[in-house]
Amino acid sequence: MGPGAAPKNPSRGEEPPQGGDAEQQEETDAGGGGGSRGPEEGGDGVLTYCCEGHPEEVYAALRGLRECSLLTDLTLILGGRGAAGVGGATLRVHSPVLAAVSSLVRDALETRTRHHRAEPGAGGVRSWSLxxxxxxxxxxxxxxxxxxxxxxTACLEGGTVARVRAAADALGVPRVLDLCAREGEIQKKQGEEGEEERRRRRAAEQMKASLRCVAELWEEGVGCDVVLDVDGTAVQAHRALLAASSDYFRGMFTCGMRESRQHRVSLPGLPPSELLPLVAFSYRGALPLGWAGVFELACAAHRLQFAGALALCTDFMRREMTAATCLDVASFAGAYGAARLLADADDFVLRNFPEVAAAPAFPDLPPDRLLAYLGSDALVVPSELCAFRAAAAWVLADPERRLAAAPALMRQVRFPLMTFREFQEEFSAELPEARRRLRRPEDALVLVGGDLLGWGAAQRELSRELWFSHALRSGTGLLKDVEWRRLGALPDGPRFRHAVGVVRGRLHVVGGCDFYAPDDTMKSAYSYDPELDRWRRLADMQEARSSFSVVVGDDDLLYALGGDRQINTNVASVEVYDQQADSWSYARPLDQPLSGHASVHLSGDQVLITGGFDPQYRCLTSTLLYRPGRGTTRLADMAHERAQHVMEALRDGRGRCRRLYVAGGVRNLRAFYGDQLACEAYDFQAGGGCGGGGGTWSAFAPLPVAHVGAAAAVLEGRLYVLGGLSQEDFRETGLVHRYDGATGRWQSMGRMPGAVTDVRACLLRLPGRLRR
Structure with a gap:
């Protein structure tokens, strides 16, 4: 009998679930209650997804129910005369809500629950008074x-603390007593900058703790006032909690329906395996999800109008989508009118069409959907031959019925994009724009600043421009390029050898150089909001830095690591930028000065750092795991030394690192530096997590040309390396190369639009008006 299930007949000597088992179950299913965190691993491919704002949403709904005097089962009778504004001498509340904070109410509720269990045929715990x-x-x-x-509570003002303390003491509310004890501290902070936001966060934490207490009541069967009967299984719950999480139950219990007066409610056609997780979601804000049952659970959430649970199901589908499941996701989204999910599923199909075409579900694709995919400019295929073969395979899966659809399908295959060898006929290489594949990813690749060397470094021109990738174009055969558009300019002039990071959709540009003299290194920082198309000056770093790295942590803190303070003077210091306080502070330093290195945030407080220059400006092979609170740990070295290289993470749908790509940079020669063309990938050990369990390096295809001081980003699962120069002849590369892990090859993606070396890149979600 799981948490919330009704206790069986006491005459048979069977007890309701006890607290120990319930707590163990909560730890397994929801990590100790819903909260703001990513999905957690479970057995058999099951992940626990948590709704970050669930406690606040539940308590907002409960406040609304109380204001309308709906489902309030407990009457509080005051010993005095009462007062205007509080309902005279009585107040109506929801007993589970008050029992979550008050030991007096909880003890009384437990006593009543035991009394009702001891009475055969008792109708459950209903209205009562205290x-x-x-x-x-x-x-x-x-x-x-x-x-x-x-x-x-906003009432700790003007001499009310004593009255609040007396009420909290009588009801046994230790958390309010703690607030009263800290009243002076709270009053002192009133009006301080950021205090309102901190107060909101504290209230959210209190509601989270209260909801965990309500979940404990449910697990122990305390105060449950309704039994849901599904296929012979009885599930206990609190009406108020169900109504706060589900519009279906709110209507059932508050709109005069027959079920509003029944202690036992039957829900035909709904299996326990679907109802139990939804009832548990009301209390925990979490759902255990896997592909084996997510569609059925989503249908049940839609039927019972659990909006939060349905959102978690669709979030799981979006994040965990694979080539084997994306067509099922698209079918579900189309059937239930989930436009955003359908767009995401269609986009996944278009981006991964060769893998989807090989999936078992592909032959069952409806003809109109296949027509739409083949006709889309955004279809990503290594060659148009792939589109032709997919269409032919779909027809041949049921030729008698599908042969009639073949002409329409073949009209969507762009035969002029095939090479001579593929089609064995000669076509013109000049194609009208309408016959190209033109894909516009949601995230744009943004280039910031940089340097333009010209020929042999005789001419140099610094850049303050920002460019973004408007579209990815595919032409004849393997011909591909990027359509670049200008986004704007840096607010304080040009810069190069700087660093960039994206925090909650805002671009942050930090440090770098604005010219070539030793004292031209900067400490300034700016942020750009694409929604407002506006720049904001941030606090300066403590130190000027160039050739350094910036990573964004899980807590939205910005970490600036190492770098050159001046030419040939690198540092080990690390600074942290706090968004709320708009200030930089020092963290634990690296174990040695570094510059020209590359860094990636893994998870939590873990940052992986590769290569770079040591204090003698020798290129390193090192792989370091840095934690701001613990310092640096050495992991397995790379096979090749390098500095001024790029490193990017390939992440799964939940944002976890699956693989790290390292490419480009310079290497040590006897008297000079040479180009480093060798590329390496870092794979994390199974079960070791991101960095915590270490990993191993392996080689992948070398770069076709040198990329020293290049920019890089991962867009739609593919590594882009942009620009840079050759250390051996000081000529700029100016090219964009893309590595596709599925094929193990580098593809040429055309040229850069402006400055090409010491430029920085990131992914940014731009509003439609900027992209138009």
Whole structure:
């Protein structure tokens, strides 16, 4: 009998679930309650997805129910006369809400629950009352109730603390007593910058803790006032919690339906395996999800109007989508009118069409969908021959019925894009634009600043421009390029050898050089908001830096690591930028000065650093795991030394690192530096997590040309290396190369639009008006 299941007949000597088992189950299913975190691994490919704002949404709904006096089962009777504004001498509340913060109410509720269990045929715990002593002041009680329903109280002002403390003491509410004890500290911070946001976060944490307490009541069967009967299985719950999470149950329990007066409610046609997770979601804000049952669970969530649970299901489908499941996701999204999910599924199909065409579900694709995919300019195929073969295979899967659709399908195959060898006929290489494949990914590849060397470094021109990739174009055979458009300019002039990072959709540009003299290294920082198309000056770093790296942590902190303070003077210091305080502070330094290195944020506080120059400006093979609070740990070295290289992470749908790509840069020669064309990939050990369990390096295809001081990013699962120069002849590369792990090859993607060396790149979601 799982958590929330109704206890069986006491006459048979069977007990309801006990707290120990319930707590163990909560730890397994939801990590100790819903919260703001990513999905967690489970057995058999099951992941636990958590709704970040679920406690706040539930308590907002509960406040609305209380304001309308709906499903309030507990009457609080004041010992005094009462007061205007608090309902006279009585107040109506939801007993689970108050029991989550009050030991007095919880003890009384447990006693009533035991009493009802002992009575054969008892109708469950319904309306009841609790008398409070004269020491409980109406104003103080109201403050406690405000805390119970919102996680905060605004009443600790103007001499009310004593009344609030008396009410909290009488009801046994230790968290409110703690607030009263810290009243002076709270008053002192009133009006401080950022205090309102900190107060909101504290209230959210309190509501999260309260909801965990309500979940404990449910797991122990305390105060449950309804039994849901599904296919012979009884599931206990609190009406108020169900109504707060589901519009279906809110209507059932509050709109005068027959079920609103019944203790036992039957839900025909719904298996327990679908109802139990949804009821648990009401209390935990979490769902265990896997491909084996996610579509059925999503249908149940849609039927019972659990909007939050349905959002988690669709989020799972979006994040965990594979070539084997994307067509099922598209079918579900189309059937239920989930336009955004359908767009994401269609986009996945277009990006991974060769793999999708080989999946078992592809022959069952409806003809209109296949027509749409083949006709899309955004279809990504290594050659148009792939599109032709997919269409032919679909027809041959059921030739008697599908042969009639073949002409329409073949009209969508762009035969002029095939090479002579593929089609064995000669076509003109000049194609009208309408016959090209033109793909516009949601994320744009943005280039920032950089340097233009010219021929032999005789002419140099610094850049302050920003460019973005408007579209990816495919021409005849393997011919591909990027359509670049200008985004704008840096606000304070040109810069190169700088660093960039993206925090919550905003571009951050930090440090670098604005000219070539030793004292031209900068410490300034700016952020760009694409929604507002506006720049903002941020606080300066503590130190000027160039040829350094910036990573963005899980907590939205920006970490600036190492770099050159001046020419040939690198540093080991690390600075952290706090968005809320707009300030930089020092973190634990690296174990030695570094510049020209590459860094990637893995997860939590883990940062992986490869290569770079040591204090003697020798290229390194090192792989370092850096943690701001612990320092540096050495991992397996790369096979090749390098500096001024690129490193990017290939991540899964949940944002976790699957692989790290390292490419380009310079290598040590006897007296000079040479171009490093060798490329390496770092794979994490199975079960070791991102960096924590170490990993191994392996080689992949070398670069076709030198890329020293290049930019890089991963767009749609493919590594882009952009620009740079050759250290051996000081000529700029100016080319864009893309590595596709599926084929193990580098592809040429055309040329850069402006400055090509010491430029930086990132992915940014741009609003439609900028892309138009």
């Amino acid at each position: 008398s409070l002593g004269p020491e409980v002041d109406p104003g103080g009680l109201q403050a406690v109730l405000d805390f119970a329903y919102s996680g905060d």
